[in-house]
Amino acid sequence: MSNSIYNKLLKKEAKLAVVGLGYVGLPIALEFAKKISVIGFDVNEERVEMMQNNIDPSKELESEDFKNSDIQFTADMDELKKAQFFVMAVPTPIDDANLPNLAPLLGATETVAKALKKGDYVVFESTVYPGCTEEDCIPILEKVSGLKFQEDFMVGYSPERINPGDKVHTLQSVVKIVSGCCDESLENIAKTYELVVDAGVHRAASIKVAEAAKIIENTQRDVNISLINELSIIFNKLGINTFDVLEAAGTKWNFLNFSPGLVGGHCIGVDPYYLTHKAQQAGYHSKVITSGRYVNDSMGFYIGKQTVKKILAKGKNIQDSRVLVMGVTFKEDVSDIRNTKVINIVNELKSFQVKVDLVDPHASSEDMKNQYGVSLRESAGSGYDAVIVAVNHAEYTSLTESDFEKMMKDDKGVFVDVKGIFRNKIERLEYWSL
Numbered sequence: 001m002s003n004s005i006y007n008k009l010l011k012k013e014a015k016l017a018v019v020g021l022g023y024v025g026l027p028i029a030l031e032f033a034k035k036i037s038v039i040g041f042d043v044n045e046e047r048v049e050m051m052q053n054n055i056d057p058s059k060e061l062e063s064e065d066f067k068n069s070d071i072q073f074t075a076d077m078d079e080l081k082k083a084q085f086f087v088m089a090v091p092t093p094i095d096d097a098n099l100p101n102l103a104p105l106l107g108a109t110e111t112v113a114k115a116l117k118k119g120d121y122v123v124f125e126s127t128v129y130p131g132c133t134e135e136d137c138i139p140i141l142e143k144v145s146g147l148k149f150q151e152d153f154m155v156g157y158s159p160e161r162i163n164p165g166d167k168v169h170t171l172q173s174v175v176k177i178v179s180g181c182c183d184e185s186l187e188n189i190a191k192t193y194e195l196v197v198d199a200g201v202h203r204a205a206s207i208k209v210a211e212a213a214k215i216i217e218n219t220q221r222d223v224n225i226s227l228i229n230e231l232s233i234i235f236n237k238l239g240i241n242t243f244d245v246l247e248a249a250g251t252k253w254n255f256l257n258f259s260p261g262l263v264g265g266h267c268i269g270v271d272p273y274y275l276t277h278k279a280q281q282a283g284y285h286s287k288v289i290t291s292g293r294y295v296n297d298s299m300g301f302y303i304g305k306q307t308v309k310k311i312l313a314k315g316k317n318i319q320d321s322r323v324l325v326m327g328v329t330f331k332e333d334v335s336d337i338r339n340t341k342v343i344n345i346v347n348e349l350k351s352f353q354v355k356v357d358l359v360d361p362h363a364s365s366e367d368m369k370n371q372y373g374v375s376l377r378e379s380a381g382s383g384y385d386a387v388i389v390a391v392n393h394a395e396y397t398s399l400t401e402s403d404f405e406k407m408m409k410d411d412k413g414v415f416v417d418v419k420g421i422f423r424n425k426i427e428r429l430e431y432w433s434l
Ligand SMILES: NC(=O)c1ccc[n+]([C@@H]2O[C@H](COP(=O)([O-])OP(=O)(O)OC[C@H]3O[C@@H](n4cnc5c(N)ncnc54)[C@H](O)[C@@H]3O)[C@@H](O)[C@H]2O)c1
Pocket: 019, 020, 021, 022, 023, 024, 025, 041, 042, 043, 044, 047, 058, 089, 090, 091, 092, 104, 105, 107, 108, 109, 111, 125, 126, 127, 128, 160, 161, 162, 163, 164, 266, 267
């Protein structure tokens, strides 16, 4: 082991490169850079320049976090040739038909293949379906580099459990799954990650097992949330508050703690499609997972429609009504608007000719305009027929009923509390939550 890649990294005789410096890649690159020598590579030159100036383009890290790290940020592919251990953290999105879009992953794999040398390691972190590393990525590494897998280079897979906005479950504090293509590679990969993960690593039985473990973590959440979303639709028809029911049922020791809501973002609402795609290829048409996806993807439209019904029930003309939507990000306390389902609420309201204003203390108006064609207001206006608190940002939790009353046009205001954070606190406005 003395001449192992791990020891070389430790003695700074070899460099580790992180390819793709987003929510996942940058934190891991900086953490490694406190212990070993790191190259941070990204195709986006603008982002690289920001990171060279100690700015995290994903707005998760502070400039302090860049200090005391041995890292070189670059968009120059030639620089990658100086590395011997590659960590891949590029996006794995879905396309318009909800099918895996492997273009960024395969593109980055090709880039690394051009820099690959004998004895090198490549560890994939991007979330994929079981088999993707071995069936889709390794053939590219072999073809482009001309090297032989396992004889000349080793491959592993180590999924990411980072949770944006969460300061408790961090890279260091959560056990990380690692896998390799043989015992020796597994040991090297495990020891390398142990340098940065204080909670330790779990050595998975194989690369496919590690891929599958990651994909089911998010699929399980998605399906569980969809059940609660479906229950909230049923309870709404029965005139029962879902959060009251969950609070009561939650007193049982084995009742699972999930709440209704919008399932957006680039993980929970996306990863199940990677699994159902692979299942389909294997000849199995997944029913439970796709049903869950259907329910969760419908929730934004459902909330929009319920808001319209409540406004109509107040005797108002829907085409003259104005609605304020508070919070547009895919979850609380982050600036990330990728795959936000709040836009479905907005589009549903607009389909009824409702005029919609949007505010968010974290999201960028420019990004909203570019991605969804809608801008944000600087701050909430007034004269609304309904206010929807769509995201439970910390900034919103301290607001009171009189704050919302001031935003309303008249005393027939409808207040929609998607996450149920104002339950039992609204007495005068017409209250509705999932
Ligand atoms: N964000 C999360 O919370 C999270 C959690 C667990 C797993 N994941 C998974 O991790 C992976 C990365 O996600 P992310 O949220 O960090 O993505 P991201 O969009 O924040 O960042 C990806 C980065 O990769 C860069 N990039 C794209 N194509 C590239 C290429 N060919 N070569 C080099 N760089 C390239 C982009 O410029 C960007 O900086 C995905 O598979 C995702 O599913 C994400």
